[in-house]
Amino acid sequence: MSTIYILWLRELKRYSRSRVQIFASLGQPVLYLLALGFGFGPVFARAGNGSYLQFMAPGVVGMSILFMCVFSGISILWDRQFGFLKETLVAPVPRMHIMLGRTLGSATVATFQGILVFIICLIAGLRPHNWMIALPQAFVFMAMVAITFAALGTAFGSVIKDMQGFPIVMNFMVMPMFFLSGALYPLSHLPSVLTVITRLDPLTYGIDGLRGSLTGAWHFSFALDVAVMGFIAAAFLSLGAYFFSKIQI
Amino acid sequence: MIRVENLVKTFGDFTAVRGISFDVQQGEIFAFLGPNGAGKTTTIKMLTTLLKPTSGTIELDGLDPMQKQKEARQRFGIVFQDPSLDNEQTVYENMELHGVLYHVPRKVRAERIENLLKLFELWERRDDYVKQFSGGMKRRLEIARGFLHTPKILFLDEPTLGLDPQSRNQLWTHVKRLNETENTTVFLTTHYMDEADRVAHRIAIVDHGQLIAQGTSAELQERTNSDSLEGAFLALTGDSIRDESASSADNMRQVARMWRR
Numbered sequence: 001m002s003t004i005y006i007l008w009l010r011e012l013k014r015y016s017r018s019r020v021q022i023f024a025s026l027g028q029p030v031l032y033l034l035a036l037g038f039g040f041g042p043v044f045a046r047a048g049n050g051s052y053l054q055f056m057a058p059g060v061v062g063m064s065i066l067f068m069c070v071f072s073g074i075s076i077l078w079d080r081q082f083g084f085l086k087e088t089l090v091a092p093v094p095r096m097h098i099m100l101g102r103t104l105g106s107a108t109v110a111t112f113q114g115i116l117v118f119i120i121c122l123i124a125g126l127r128p129h130n131w132m133i134a135l136p137q138a139f140v141f142m143a144m145v146a147i148t149f150a151a152l153g154t155a156f157g158s159v160i161k162d163m164q165g166f167p168i169v170m171n172f173m174v175m176p177m178f179f180l181s182g183a184l185y186p187l188s189h190l191p192s193v194l195t196v197i198t199r200l201d202p203l204t205y206g207i208d209g210l211r212g213s214l215t216g217a218w219h220f221s222f223a224l225d226v227a228v229m230g231f232i233a234a235a236f237l238s239l240g241a242y243f244f245s246k247i248q249i
Numbered sequence: 250m251i252r253v254e255n256l257v258k259t260f261g262d263f264t265a266v267r268g269i270s271f272d273v274q275q276g277e278i279f280a281f282l283g284p285n286g287a288g289k290t291t292t293i294k295m296l297t298t299l300l301k302p303t304s305g306t307i308e309l310d311g312l313d314p315m316q317k318q319k320e321a322r323q324r325f326g327i328v329f330q331d332p333s334l335d336n337e338q339t340v341y342e343n344m345e346l347h348g349v350l351y352h353v354p355r356k357v358r359a360e361r362i363e364n365l366l367k368l369f370e371l372w373e374r375r376d377d378y379v380k381q382f383s384g385g386m387k388r389r390l391e392i393a394r395g396f397l398h399t400p401k402i403l404f405l406d407e408p409t410l411g412l413d414p415q416s417r418n419q420l421w422t423h424v425k426r427l428n429e430t431e432n433t434t435v436f437l438t439t440h441y442m443d444e445a446d447r448v449a450h451r452i453a454i455v456d457h458g459q460l461i462a463q464g465t466s467a468e469l470q471e472r473t474n475s476d477s478l479e480g481a482f483l484a485l486t487g488d489s490i491r492d493e494s495a496s497s498a499d500n501m502r503q504v505a506r507m508w509r510r
Contacts, residue, residue: 006349014337083333090297091350092322249299 003093004101011072011105015112022113025071029064029117033057033124036184049186055217057121058138058210059183065114065145066203070174072106073153074166086249099154099244103237107143107150114142129216137213141225145206148233154240158247181207187219202232250275250402250434251296256305258291258458265291267458268305273451275401278428278435280449282442282482285491288458289438290330293406296436297327310401323351325402326395330410332387334394336380340371343379344394351398361397369393369423385416392420396427405437409444417441421448442479452478456486 015022037053037060044052079085088098118126118138128134156169180194181203190198198204209225212218218225251273258266266288273279283289294300296307298314298321307314314321334343341362348358366372369389379387388408395403405424409417425448428435439445445452446466453463462469462485466478473484 002349002352006346010335010338010346013342017337079335082336083329083331084335085333086329087333087335087347088350090299090322090327091347092319092352093350094319 003091003097004104007088007098007101008105008108011102011109014075015109022116025064025068025113026116026120028067029060030120032060032063033121037124051125053125054127054215055186055211056184057124057126058214059181059207061114061117061121061138061142062145062181062183062203062207062210063178064117065110065142066149066174066178068110068113069106069146069149070153070156070169072109072150073155073157074160074169075106076102076154076157077160077163077166080247085247089247089249095245096241099241103147103150103154103240106153107146110146110150111139111142114146115139118142126214128214134214134216137222138210141206141209141213141229144209144226144229144233145203148202148206148229148236151233151236151240155236155243158240158243177201177203180204182219183207202229202236205229205232250277250310251279251436252306252308253292253296254306256292256295256307257303258288258295258300259303265458266295266302269455269458269460271453271460271463273434273436275434276428276432277451278425278437278449280445280452281436281438281455282440282445282452283438283455284486287455287486287491289455290406291458292455293327293404293436293438297325297404298322323398324400325404326398326400327404328388328391328395328406328408330406332391334379334387334391337378339376339378340366340390341375343390344397347394347397353398358397361399365393365396368426385412385420388412388416388420389423392424396431396433399431400433402434402436405435405439407438407440409439409441417444424448442477442482446478454482454485461485 033053033056037056041052044050044055049055076085089095128138156173160166160169180198180201182198183203187195187198187204187208205220205225205228208219209222209229212222212225253272254270256266256269257264269288269292281289281292291300295302296309296314298318301315309321310324312321312324335346338346344362344366345358348362353361363372366375369392371386371390371393374386379390382390392405392408409420412420421444424435427433437449449466451463451465452469454461454469462472464472469481469485470476470478473481475481475484
């Protein structure tokens, strides 16, 4: 337990100490929110779908959590390059604990980042349909998205050996996952191929959960989203633990 | 304390270590010398559970490190060839983290961290980030950290690589002191003959994955009719230069160095 705690704490310290990075990583969600949120707003409203900002804000929250998780996972690469990873891997503790400490640490940090972006969304004009239900429900989904993708980030960080692998992960895994999750457009009336792909995307259920909690408009349902996210989180945690246990120094 | 018999490690069709055997007594400082690519680091990696031997047996304090990995790891400390500190944390936090990972009880931990940091002259800098440190200070911290959980054996893999003579001198003084006061067995590799000559009780010379001679510095010199350890080393290993292809670790080190600037 103490191993998990101290490595969890390390992630938190690293996050809270890099203020510039916190600020910088808020830039992208803000850009999406302002440029797309207000840019597509009129078209979206004319199509009879209501406020686009209201629609896409939960997607932007999900996006910032996803990106934060993947960046944290990639920090395994830095630790490998700067040697710190070895220090933890030769210690007389199970690797599983090291993996859990790191992953839960990045999940916590990513959830926090998600809350920051959520606050920005509120300032920009997002209005939850029912504060009392929306906030706890949304928090549950933020945490689930964070754990799921922090575990995936750990898996990526364990598999790729150098920074050249990073763009591959970003362009072929993370960006598609974001764009095909329904974060930016409604999932109904899509071409059938896209419908299938969006349903295979794990982030879809997280975003739907967030959007449903906050705005009351569910594509699936609370129960389905929680069940699917729970299942995927467990799967990715096992995957991350497996790849992490295979790291050779 | 360390007993190695017929240790072999092959990577594909390349044999890095071919049948090495040696014994290290408790409290001894044992130096492992050899040209590049002789199999020193591979041997250390096998001794420290990082690599699985192809064949042969290893005993650390009576334990087989492959069978009882956790127990064995608790018993040794290791200072790697390249740094393994967390640059984004302070000196004290690095020590604390190590103490937690090695199950040092909280009270003992605080006390021992203070003592070791004072001994290694880092106590005043305890709240500074490691990233601000010079190579010599980082090395000192790593060695202090290696002693934190009172290991029975300390492995030092080329600990003085790239350090100035002052830092090297100071580092060995500390290692010797702790070897005497805590009776820690020290297993080291180095390229500097004068260091081995100065600190090691016994020296083993390896080449091409084989142990070609072992004994005290005086014994080795006598055997080869040379008047220095360096002479003995060259007489035993020849003067051809070994080319080692850059491993992924070397490449990473290069990148790390680049980013540090």
